[in-house]
Amino acid sequence: xxxxxxxxxxxxxxxxxxxxxxxxxxxxxxxxxxxxxxxxxxxxxxxxxxxxxxxxxxxxxxxxxxxxxxxxxxxxxxxxxxxxxxxxxxxxxxxxxxxxxxxxxxxxxxxxxxxxxxxxxxxxxxxxxxxxxxxxxxxxxxxxxxxxxxxxxxxxxxxxxxxxxxxxxxxxxxxxxxxxxxxxxxxxxxxxxxxxxxxxxxxxxxxxxxxxxxxxxxxxxxxxxxxxxxxxxxxxxxxxxxxxxxxxxxxxxxxxxxxxxxxxxxxxxxxxxxxxxxxxxxxxxxxxxxxxxxxxxxxxxxxxxxxxxxxxxxxxxxxxxxxxxxxxxxx
Numbered sequence: 317x318x319x320x321x322x323x324x325x326x327x328x329x330x331x332x333x334x335x336x337x338x339x340x341x342x343x344x345x346x347x348x349x350x351x352x353x354x355x356x357x358x359x360x361x362x363x364x365x366x367x368x369x370x371x372x373x374x375x376x377x378x379x380x381x382x383x384x385x386x387x388x389x390x391x392x393x394x395x396x397x398x399x400x401x402x403x404x405x406x407x408x409x410x411x412x413x414x415x416x417x418x419x420x421x422x423x424x425x426x427x428x429x430x431x432x433x434x435x436x437x438x439x440x441x442x443x444x445x446x447x448x449x450x451x452x453x454x455x456x457x458x459x460x461x462x463x464x465x466x467x468x469x470x471x472x473x474x475x476x477x478x479x480x481x482x483x484x485x486x487x488x489x490x491x492x493x494x495x496x497x498x499x500x501x502x503x504x505x506x507x508x509x510x511x512x513x514x515x516x517x518x519x520x521x522x523x524x525x526x527x528x529x530x531x532x533x534x535x536x537x538x539x540x541x542x543x544x545x546x547x548x549x550x551x552x553x554x555x556x557x558x559x560x561x562x563x564x565x566x567x568x569x570x571x572x573x574x575x576x577x578x579x580x581x582x583x584x585x586x587x588x589x590x591x592x593x594x595x596x597x598x599x600x601x602x603x604x605x606x607x608x609x610x611x612x613x614x615x616x617x618x619x620x621x622x623x624x625x626x627x628x629x630x631x632x633x634x635x636x637x638x639x640x641x642x643x644x645x646x647x
Contacts, residue, residue, distance in 0.1 A: 327375050329382045331364040335389050340366075340382065347400055351378060354404045391481065444626035445471060452584070455618040457576065459564075459607065460588045462622025463637050468588040469562050473522035475586070476558040480540070485583065486556040487540055490519045491575070493566040494545045516543050519562060546571055555580035564589035564604040566596055572603025592640075 331337050341348050341361060348359050348366070355378045357370035366382065368375045381403045388403075389395050440446040445467055451458050452475055460468040479485045520543060523532055535541040546567060561567065561575050564587045572587075579585055589604040596602060611617050624637045 323371075324369055325372050325375055327368045327379055329366045329368060329379050331366070331382075332386055332390070333364065335386055337361070337364055339389050339395050340385060342400075347395075350400060351381065351404065355381065440471070441467075442622075442626040444620065444622040448620045448622070449475070451618040451620055455616055456583070457579070457585045457611075457617045458587070459604075459617070459619045460586060460622065461591060461604070461608075461619065462626060463590050463592060463624060464627075465637075466622040466626040468590075468622060469518060469560075470522050470525075472560050472562075472586040472588055473519065474526060476560060477523070477526040479558045479584070485558045487554070488535075488542070488558050488560075489549075489554060490516075490523075490541070490543045490560045490562065491546045491549055492516055492519065492562045493564075493571065494547070516545075519543050519560075546575060549575055549578055552578050553580045554578050554583055557583045559583060559585040561585070561587045562589075564607075565591050565594045565602050567603035568596065569601045569603050569606045572607055575603075576607075592644075 331340055342350075345361065348361060351357070352359050355370075355374055357368050357374050357378050359378075360367040360369070368378050368382075370378070384403050385395060385400065440449050444462065448458070448460055448468075448471055460472060462468060473490070476485075476488050476490075480488055523541065523543075527535070532541070536543075546561065557580065559575075559579065561572075564572065566589075567575065575587075576585065587604070587607070591602065591605055594602050594605075608619065612619055624641075627637065
């Protein structure tokens with residue numbers, strides 16, 4: 317139980333004039349009541365000022381949480397319940413889940429990324445995911461290798477969108493190999509674009525969770541965000557860009573070399589893939605596997621290996637992966 321023998325202090329937080337106080341207060345002060353309950357302080361709101369009363373450490377954490385929430389509103393124009401809950405959790409624990417700090421860009425000396433989706437704050441849920449986010453600090457090319465459900469693509473897109481929002485890059489380019497997985501493109505209806513779009517759908521899905529639909533459409537129309545088959549990358553040089561190659565296990569040796577050499581000045585690249593799900597013809601060497609052997613000793617290139625312990629989908633997905641691993645080892 318909380319002890320109230322310590323001396324109480326008061327501190328006043330001022331909401332920036334450009335922010336409607338109701339956005340921070342919540343409907344009928346519901347957000348303030350939640351902050352009071354979770355942070356164990358008393359809040360008195362008047363106009364743009366919030367007086368915080370409580371023990372010094374609680375008051376300081378609450379002040380920081382309110383500051384981060386205002387920063388979120390200034391960047392995204394809105395504040396969701398999940399944003400509030402995550403901000404409280406981060407300030408109460410001193411960091412994110414599993415020790416993965418999630419902070420606002422430019423506000424902390426470590427320079428870690430603050431990731432958000434339309435539904436709230438994105439926090440790494442496993443040690444592997446935390447390692448993936450951390451790897452962006454010191455590397456310009458990151459390979460994220462692991463089984464389905466580990467959040468490789470989702471986190472890569474979240475980081476890319478964060479870079480774009482914070483004007484650290486001017487362009488996002490997301491590519492995938494158009495490799496058939498037991499089905500023939502020729503039997504699918506429609507023209508080439510209609511046939512290829514299903515291969516790119518996971519990338520659209522992730523972006524739709526990060527950006528409002530009208531803004532995403534504008535970015536796509538203006539080619540600030542491009543989603544395209546890997547073959548369309550040939551001959552380009554990408555400066556001030558964040559580039560993602562998804563399902564990289566289905567790229568060939570030549571395609572992987574072509575992709576990696578597209579990188580220009582002030583650019584980053586993420587390559588995601590699962591080496592247990594290669595759909596290439598048996599005679600072709602996977603560009604993802606070859607890159608592990610060729611590039612692993614180069615400074616500035618990081619290889620992050622995710623496992624079944626990093627799966628964040630339905631609990632049965634982890635069991636399925638484990639069962640297939642045991643089956644493969646028994647053959």
